[in-house]
Amino acid sequence: MVMPKVASATSMPGLLASSFACTNVTGDMDDLKARAFASATATPVNISLPPKDGADGAPKASEQSSINLKAEAASNNSGLRPRADASGKYSAIIEASKEILKQNDRGGYTIPAKGLYPYQWNWDSALVALGWASLDETRAWEELEKLLSAQWNDGMVPHIVFHQPSPTYFPGPEIWGSVESPRGSTGITQPPVAAISVRRLFESAHDKELALKTATELFPKLLAWHRWFYKARDPEGTGLVATLHPWESGMDNSPAWDEALERVPVAKLPPYERRDLGHVNSAMRPRKEEYDRYLTLVYLFRDADYDLKKLYNLSTFRVTDLCTNSILHRANLDLQWLARQIGRDDADQEIATWIARTQVAFNSLYDPAAQIYKCRDQLTGQMIDASTSAGFLPLFARVADTAQAAALAATLERWLKKVRYGVPSCDPTDARFEPLRYWRGPVWAIVNWMITDGLRAYGYDALAETVELHTLELVEQHGIYEYFDPVTGAGAGGSYFSWTAAMCLAWILRP
Numbered sequence: 335m336v337m338p339k340v341a342s343a344t345s346m347p348g349l350l351a352s353s354f355a356c357t358n359v360t361g362d363m364d365d366l367k368a369r370a371f372a373s374a375t376a377t378p379v380n381i382s383l384p385p386k387d388g389a390d391g392a393p394k395a396s397e398q399s400s401i402n403l404k405a406e407a408a409s410n411n412s413g414l415r416p417r418a419d420a421s422g423k424y425s426a427i428i429e430a431s432k433e434i435l436k437q438n439d440r441g442g443y444t445i446p447a448k449g450l451y452p453y454q455w456n457w458d459s460a461l462v463a464l465g466w467a468s469l470d471e472t473r474a475w476e477e478l479e480k481l482l483s484a485q486w487n488d489g490m491v492p493h494i495v496f497h498q499p500s501p502t503y504f505p506g507p508e509i510w511g512s513v514e515s516p517r518g519s520t521g522i523t524q525p526p527v528a529a530i531s532v533r534r535l536f537e538s539a540h541d542k543e544l545a546l547k548t549a550t551e552l553f554p555k556l557l558a559w560h561r562w563f564y565k566a567r568d569p570e571g572t573g574l575v576a577t578l579h580p581w582e583s584g585m586d587n588s589p590a591w592d593e594a595l596e597r598v599p600v601a602k603l604p605p606y607e608r609r610d611l612g613h614v615n616s617a618m619r620p621r622k623e624e625y626d627r628y629l630t631l632v633y634l635f636r637d638a639d640y641d642l643k644k645l646y647n648l649s650t651f652r653v654t655d656l657c658t659n660s661i662l663h664r665a666n667l668d669l670q671w672l673a674r675q676i677g678r679d680d681a682d683q684e685i686a687t688w689i690a691r692t693q694v695a696f697n698s699l700y701d702p703a704a705q706i707y708k709c710r711d712q713l714t715g716q717m718i719d720a721s722t723s724a725g726f727l728p729l730f731a732r733v734a735d736t737a738q739a740a741a742l743a744a745t746l747e748r749w750l751k752k753v754r755y756g757v758p759s760c761d762p763t764d765a766r767f768e769p770l771r772y773w774r775g776p777v778w779a780i781v782n783w784m785i786t787d788g789l790r791a792y793g794y795d796a797l798a799e800t801v802e803l804h805t806l807e808l809v810e811q812h813g814i815y816e817y818f819d820p821v822t823g824a825g826a827g828g829s830y831f832s833w834t835a836a837m838c839l840a841w842i843l844r845p
């Protein structure tokens with residue numbers, strides 16, 4: 335096996351180098367502390383329901399609508415066919431997942447997790463809608479309507495919508511200083527999952543009238559958002575859009591961003607206090623050096639009034655992200671499908687042009703030697719030397735040809751032999767792999783859901799089944815966490831996590 339080039343402490347100067355380069359192989363102090371923390375906090379074998387009373391901004395038990403979970407698990411009002419639950423094998427997961435969505439419901443939108451993430455996040459909401467579909471179709475549509483109601487005039491749909499104030503998250507509305515959305519929002523976006531969810535809800539809808547009405551209303555907003563991507567992030571018409579902030583990628587501290595982020599010169603920042611570290615062990619979160627740069631970019635964009643042309647030209651971080659581009663391409667396929675269902679033939683041709691261009695452009699991101707797709711740094715023009723779980727997402731996008739798909743399946747099989755649970759977010763043989771640190775190693779249910787969808791589309795059903803069963807086992811054994819250690823299975827990050835719950839429902843109750 336060819337070892338990828340590693341960002342070692344000696345190849346990166348100064349303090350930053352030592353903080354970006356990790357030493358999971360020997361196990362540094364951070365890593366050991368995090369493992370001890372994870373095993374102390376992991377929920378033991380029986381999956382638990384979230385506590386109903388909550389500090390943390392959670393609604394009081396008395397404010398919750400009365401819930402008869404057993405009855406709901408039995409009468410599935412969306413009509414989705416229970417997949418493997420005839421034996422009741424997954425009834426505890428179903429029950430807990432539904433309860434999590436209800437407890438994280440803030441009225442038309444779902445927060446990802448109490449305390450840690452108290453607002454509406456973009457791709458979280460789009461994926462969570464798929465979970466809501468198994469409880470309440472109307473509520474599933476509302477999730478998407480609420481997200482798209484925050485759309486900016488230029489078409490962008492922001493990465494966070496600040497519906498109500500919260501002291502538990504930083505940086506909040508006062509730092510972003512954007513007034514475009516009625517309730518305030520960030521000034522960047524996230525991977526555009528929404529059109530994919532609209533198609534799925536539309537296809538599985540029982541209430542066809544509601545589905546047609548809502549999809550027809552949402553369609554122009556989705557089209558405007560996709561147009562924004564090409565105007566704002568691909569002004570040269572390459573077929574691949576740029577990502578200007580690691581938060582836009584959704585895979586915030588991916589090793590793929592290390593070198594590009596290291597080149598962002600840190601501004602003189604006002605003093606700040608990270609609230610995430612009050613909720614989660616610091617060894618499971620991005621490092622300070624990364625946060626300083628995240629904030630530097632936020633202030634840079636704010637000072638440019640979030641003007642889309644200025645941002646593209648002045649951002650000191652600009653990459654071609656596989657996750658965003660795979661999701662955008664898949665979303666275009668689904669948007670085109672929707673255009674045909676609702677009689678928007680006028681949009682069909684425009685979307686077809688995007689699809690054709692991207693289909694070809696994706697080949698420039700395939701690394702035949704590594705047998706995986708890679709991101710590109712747009713400021714250096716170089717392919718980024720990091721194999722991450724995003725490298726499998728071209729399967730979800732359907733842009734891989736059959737030989738590329740076979741190579742990806744083989745790569746995935748090699749990765750699975752190195753860890754107990756797949757899919758790790760970074761190649762487990764890479765020295766940058768850290769099994770508990772957020773997007774640098776842990777398993778994420780949402781990524782697994784997209785990878786399994788892609789594997790099945792290319793006929794790798796058995797491999798898809800393995801990844802799906804790994805995820806359900808993780809949840810069953812450890813709880814519905816934000817992410818999981820691929821080596822030990824320990825749950826990490828936030829607990830009672832909405833999109834993990836939603837993916838379980840989407841898998842177990844899939845139509």
Ligand SMILES: O=C(O)[C@@H](CO)O[C@H]1O[C@H](CO)[C@@H](O)[C@H](O)[C@@H]1O
Binds near residue numbers: 493610
């Ligand atoms: O760490 C954070 O504060 C936020 C910033 O957007 O990102 C994480 O959390 C968000 C909420 O779950 C996700 O959408 C992102 O992909 C990421 O996992």
